[in-house]
Amino acid sequence: MHAYRTHTCAQLSAENVGETVRLSGWVHRKRDHGGVLFVDLRDHYGITQIVADEDSPALPVLEKLRTESVVTIDGDVKARTPETVNKDLPTGEIEVFAREITVQSAAEELPMPVAGEQEYPEEIRLKYRFLDLRRETMHRNIMLRSQVITSLRQRMIGQGFTEFQTPILTASSPEGARDFLVPSRMHPGNFYALPQAPQMFKQMLMVSGFDRYFQIAPCFRDEDLRADRSLEFYQLDFEMSFVTQEDVFQALEPVLAGVFAEFADGKTVTASGDFPRIPYAEAMLKYGTDKPDLRNPLTISDVTSHFEKSGFGLFEKIVGGGGVVRVVPAPKTNEKSRKFFDDMNNWARSEGFAGLGYVTRKGGEFGGPIAKNHGPERMEELYNELGLGPDDGLFFAAGKEKDAAKLAGAARTQVGEQLELIEPDCFKFCWIVDFPMFEYDEELKKVDFSHNPFSMPQGEMEALENMDPLEIKAWQYDIVCNGYELSSGAIRNHKPEIMYKAFQIAGYDKETVDREFSGMIEAFKLGAPPHGGSAPGIDRIVMLLAGEEAIREVIAFPMNQKGEDLMMSAPSKAEPAQLRELFLRTVEPPKKDGIVAQNAVKDS
Numbered sequence: 001m002h003a004y005r006t007h008t009c010a011q012l013s014a015e016n017v018g019e020t021v022r023l024s025g026w027v028h029r030k031r032d033h034g035g036v037l038f039v040d041l042r043d044h045y046g047i048t049q050i051v052a053d054e055d056s057p058a059l060p061v062l063e064k065l066r067t068e069s070v071v072t073i074d075g076d077v078k079a080r081t082p083e084t085v086n087k088d089l090p091t092g093e094i095e096v097f098a099r100e101i102t103v104q105s106a107a108e109e110l111p112m113p114v115a116g117e118q119e120y121p122e123e124i125r126l127k128y129r130f131l132d133l134r135r136e137t138m139h140r141n142i143m144l145r146s147q148v149i150t151s152l153r154q155r156m157i158g159q160g161f162t163e164f165q166t167p168i169l170t171a172s173s174p175e176g177a178r179d180f181l182v183p184s185r186m187h188p189g190n191f192y193a194l195p196q197a198p199q200m201f202k203q204m205l206m207v208s209g210f211d212r213y214f215q216i217a218p219c220f221r222d223e224d225l226r227a228d229r230s231l232e233f234y235q236l237d238f239e240m241s242f243v244t245q246e247d248v249f250q251a252l253e254p255v256l257a258g259v260f261a262e263f264a265d266g267k268t269v270t271a272s273g274d275f276p277r278i279p280y281a282e283a284m285l286k287y288g289t290d291k292p293d294l295r296n297p298l299t300i301s302d303v304t305s306h307f308e309k310s311g312f313g314l315f316e317k318i319v320g321g322g323g324v325v326r327v328v329p330a331p332k333t334n335e336k337s338r339k340f341f342d343d344m345n346n347w348a349r350s351e352g353f354a355g356l357g358y359v360t361r362k363g364g365e366f367g368g369p370i371a372k373n374h375g376p377e378r379m380e381e382l383y384n385e386l387g388l389g390p391d392d393g394l395f396f397a398a399g400k401e402k403d404a405a406k407l408a409g410a411a412r413t414q415v416g417e418q419l420e421l422i423e424p425d426c427f428k429f430c431w432i433v434d435f436p437m438f439e440y441d442e443e444l445k446k447v448d449f450s451h452n453p454f455s456m457p458q459g460e461m462e463a464l465e466n467m468d469p470l471e472i473k474a475w476q477y478d479i480v481c482n483g484y485e486l487s488s489g490a491i492r493n494h495k496p497e498i499m500y501k502a503f504q505i506a507g508y509d510k511e512t513v514d515r516e517f518s519g520m521i522e523a524f525k526l527g528a529p530p531h532g533g534s535a536p537g538i539d540r541i542v543m544l545l546a547g548e549e550a551i552r553e554v555i556a557f558p559m560n561q562k563g564e565d566l567m568m569s570a571p572s573k574a575e576p577a578q579l580r581e582l583f584l585r586t587v588e589p590p591k592k593d594g595i596v597a598q599n600a601v602k603d604s
Helices: 059-064 122-127 136-158 199-207 245-263 280-286 313-320 338-350 369-374 376-386 401-418 460-466 496-505 510-516 518-524 538-546 576-581
Strands: 020-032 037-042 047-052 070-079 094-105 181-183 191-193 212-220 232-241 277-279 324-330 357-362 365-367 393-399 429-433 438-441 446-449 476-481 484-491 531-534 585-587 601-603
Touching: 020 047, 020 059, 020 094, 037 059, 037 094, 047 059, 047 070, 059 094, 136 212, 136 232, 136 245, 136 538, 199 212, 199 232, 199 518, 199 531, 232 245, 232 538, 245 429, 245 476, 245 484, 245 531, 245 538, 277 280, 280 429, 313 324, 313 369, 313 393, 324 401, 338 357, 338 393, 338 401, 357 369, 365 369, 369 376, 393 401, 460 496, 484 538, 496 510, 496 518, 510 518
Parallel strands: 047 094, 277 429
Antiparallel strands: 020 037, 020 070, 037 047, 070 094, 181 191, 212 232, 232 531, 324 393, 357 365, 357 393, 429 476, 438 446, 476 484, 484 531
């Protein structure tokens, strides 16, 4: 007999009745029924019920053990009586009568429970993550992550992609976030950077003559954390040669649609080939965001023209000053009280907006200050244009275009949730396309890149030389699912003369491009194929499939919102000897009123 087990805790069934078996695992739960002790023994695979009575030498040992102790049980498989069969367990038809027990590891008092799914403070969960991972939901989430990655890898290989590995210690990259820097002992005063993405390397692989690359790539960005963002994350990074934007879409859609369908657990998934393509400008107008949740049926409309001359002076003044008025419908709100609309206005203020105007309508009668001042005839005209009914309310967002779009987009989501309009049990994908190549930076008072500076402009050199830069679109695209951006991608600018011109428009001279991007620009001068790709975020994919709202729930050992690993006590101070070895010294940040300032200064 094996030293620890003949079966896992999920294998035994009625067919094993009468056999002598050996099981090992954790004491999950204990139930004392007066002389008879029932123990749920748990391992990675499942749970088996162990029984010990006064005839069992295991009883006094099990009675003293705390839950989460690790034991090995020798015993006899017995059939449960019909009334005690547990149909929710694969092993629910049997139980094991304990004949012998070996305690492999006795647990001390637990800082948090493992059995059950009750909420527990995140600080405790992350400090004792190894306990948290024993809980059923967390264990299932991490297994799901592994299965999703395996499926992604198989699907990419099945489409002719080859897996490559790219460096972790590299140079700073222009991805837009702060780099994590690693000091070099062999080159004092110099630093490596951890990759924000393998962008440069995967493009160099295409220039090197490889055709279809992919990688489950670790990436690092020193940026503020939030529910769907971490300092360290993984992405399905891929690149293809001799492709158009449509080729990239046709390669990625079946991978994502297939993986989501495989693990959707009954939820519907947008079919490959049916992902809507929404231009960026249309997304910002209709949804107020370039990450639209298409489960929400509400769309935003621009009604600026209705308020160029209006009895509602505030909107007329905003429009006269170059602002816009956007509206979000609130269907069938005739039975909602005034409090619903006031609560929406208060919500907008709590989100940092000046407020959210509204019009009520019940049985065709308009209500609220906007309707009163704008006039019933004009309101009727506006409602007819929007196709709204006699019992539909309307929310208004007015101001500068970007501000109005942001408020309207947030209000669309809030109204959809409050009125329970969000379609459940589905994953809805879309592509956002035709991003602007450039934007005007109000702070710097100059034209700059709006997204990825290495994207190919639509129209190439002709567009750069003859069009208003703010009108030029790029071959850039995002893929979005249920309101989450899974990745950005682009057809790359592989022509040096177009790259120089694009950077010139953004205020960078040829010498700067040659200095900052020497590896890429020199490679492109020696024969580069047209190429493009993308990099869907694995953490967000698994988060959506697991039905979680934070990626920390699908990462085995995540950091907290402050970027701290509570289990391993990282980050930590370096020892003086380590700093001397790296020719570094640290400068403590200035203290203000006894509190350390946020902007720490590092000096080499």
